Amino acid sequence: xxxxxxxxxxxxxxxxxxxxxxxxxxxxxxxxxxxxxxxxxxxxxxxxxxxxxxxxxxxxxxxxxxxxxxxxxxxxxxxxxxxx
Numbered sequence: 001x002x003x004x005x006x007x008x009x010x011x012x013x014x015x016x017x018x019x020x021x022x023x024x025x026x027x028x029x030x031x032x033x034x035x036x037x038x039x040x041x042x043x044x045x046x047x048x049x050x051x052x053x054x055x056x057x058x059x060x061x062x063x064x065x066x067x068x069x070x071x072x073x074x075x076x077x078x079x080x081x082x083x084x
Contacts, residue, residue, distance in 0.1 A: 014033070014037065017046060032069045044068075055081060057077065057080035059076065
């Protein structure tokens with residue numbers, strides 16, 4: 001799975017939680033989940049759980065704490081997929 005495919009799946013996962021729909025439409029790797037999309041911390045946990053399910057990976061607490069923007073999320077997913 002390439003970076004574009006991961007980004008598209010991630011965008012789908014984030015959509016129900018993004019309070020700022022305009023920022024979601026213009027999502028880039030620099031998009032911050034909390035600052036740009038107005039996603040609260042409880043929903044960030046839901047996003048991580050959805051990512052685990054969608055990509056069939058396990059994200060540990062250290063990675064979860066780092067996953068605050070799209071770029072980091074993609075990098076963590078890529079690392080987890082490569083390790084499978």
